[in-house]
Amino acid sequence: MAKLDVKPTRMELLNLKKRLKSAKRGHKLLKDKQDGLMKQFMEIIREAKASRREVEEKLGSAFKNFMFASSMMLPEMLESALLYPSAKVELEVRTKNVMSVYIPYFDIKQEGDILNYGYLQTSGELDISLAAFQDVFPLLIKLAEIEKQAERLAAELETTRRRVNALEYKLIPDLEETLKFITMKLAETERSTIVGVMRIKAMIEEQEAASRQ
Amino acid sequence: MKHQIAIVGPKDTILGFKALGLKTYNALDTEEAVKVLFELKKEVVTDEKSGETKPLYAIIFVIEDLMTGIEDADYKKLSQNALPAIVPVPGTKGTTGYSLKRIGKMVEQAVGSDIFGDK
Numbered sequence: 001m002a003k004l005d006v007k008p009t010r011m012e013l014l015n016l017k018k019r020l021k022s023a024k025r026g027h028k029l030l031k032d033k034q035d036g037l038m039k040q041f042m043e044i045i046r047e048a049k050a051s052r053r054e055v056e057e058k059l060g061s062a063f064k065n066f067m068f069a070s071s072m073m074l075p076e077m078l079e080s081a082l083l084y085p086s087a088k089v090e091l092e093v094r095t096k097n098v099m100s101v102y103i104p105y106f107d108i109k110q111e112g113d114i115l116n117y118g119y120l121q122t123s124g125e126l127d128i129s130l131a132a133f134q135d136v137f138p139l140l141i142k143l144a145e146i147e148k149q150a151e152r153l154a155a156e157l158e159t160t161r162r163r164v165n166a167l168e169y170k171l172i173p174d175l176e177e178t179l180k181f182i183t184m185k186l187a188e189t190e191r192s193t194i195v196g197v198m199r200i201k202a203m204i205e206e207q208e209a210a211s212r213q
Numbered sequence: 214m215k216h217q218i219a220i221v222g223p224k225d226t227i228l229g230f231k232a233l234g235l236k237t238y239n240a241l242d243t244e245e246a247v248k249v250l251f252e253l254k255k256e257v258v259t260d261e262k263s264g265e266t267k268p269l270y271a272i273i274f275v276i277e278d279l280m281t282g283i284e285d286a287d288y289k290k291l292s293q294n295a296l297p298a299i300v301p302v303p304g305t306k307g308t309t310g311y312s313l314k315r316i317g318k319m320v321e322q323a324v325g326s327d328i329f330g331d332k
Binding site: 085 | 218230231292
């Protein structure tokens with residue numbers, strides 16, 4: 001640990017004491033924040049893992065259906081069938097403040113029918129596969145929400161952790177060492193002044209004794 | 214405030230999502246996908262009441278195969294804001310394990326090591 005580059009004066013000592021006090025308080029607050037974030041993060045990350053697995057499973061089978069459907073139809077037909085969807089998706093975003101991190105919540109609003117094409121030139125499989133996509137869709141939104149929350153919290157946790165560590169292992173020990181240095185130095189000057197005064201007093205007394213004789 | 218949802222991937226894969234009302238953007242490889250993502254991120258919508266501008270797309274799904282080769286610097290730039298949420302989804306080939314690795318990375322970033330790692 002390196003002590004700070006300051007002059008060993010009483011003024012500096014008082015300043016440093018103030019700084020140490022606020023550093024310790026900041027450290028405690030940040031540590032609490034870190035604990036709070038960590039608690040939230042653990043909950044969210046568990047949820048994220050579970051919902052990620054679920055989505056992967058369901059979306060896999062939905063894609064399989066869609067592959068079957070698209071192989072039954074001419075590519076141009078498929079494209080033209082899906083060219084102008086009447087379904088509309090709108091997303092409301094709310095944010096919630098968790099320990100000074102804004103995390104998003106998504107609400108979807110879906111309008112219109114997903115089956116928006118003539119039945120003559122399309123296969124029945126297409127209907128089924130689109131219905132499967134429709135089923136997975138809310139899960140996907142949920143997943144997006146949870147993963148984004150996890151991402152935000154992870155970024156915030158990283159900075160908080162760094163700050164806590166910087167305070168705990170660098171700033172606070174440095175301040176303490178400097179404080180110690182200044183107190184020692186001040187005490188040293190005090191002792192040397194006393195010794196100096198005593199010597200002068202002794203000299204004066206000697207002179208007085210010599211002049212009396 | 215109304216946001217929209219986009220999906221980026223190979224045309225034949227994402228076509229099905231078009232029927233659900235998502236905006237689809239064609240991209241065949243990672244490079245193309247990154248370019249599209251940056252463009253989508255730039256698009257904004259203005260709130261009539263407050264006059265604030267916010268990203269038009271709140272969620273952008275990307276087919277997982279395209280995300281595997283993405284550079285860390287690009288990914289960081291893309292994901293640093295609150296919106297949009299960029300979410301990899303498994304494509305027709307099934308899952309590549311990229312997404313679970315991504316979650317592992319988040320844990321590592323937050324905790325210091327991947328405490329849920331399977332190995």
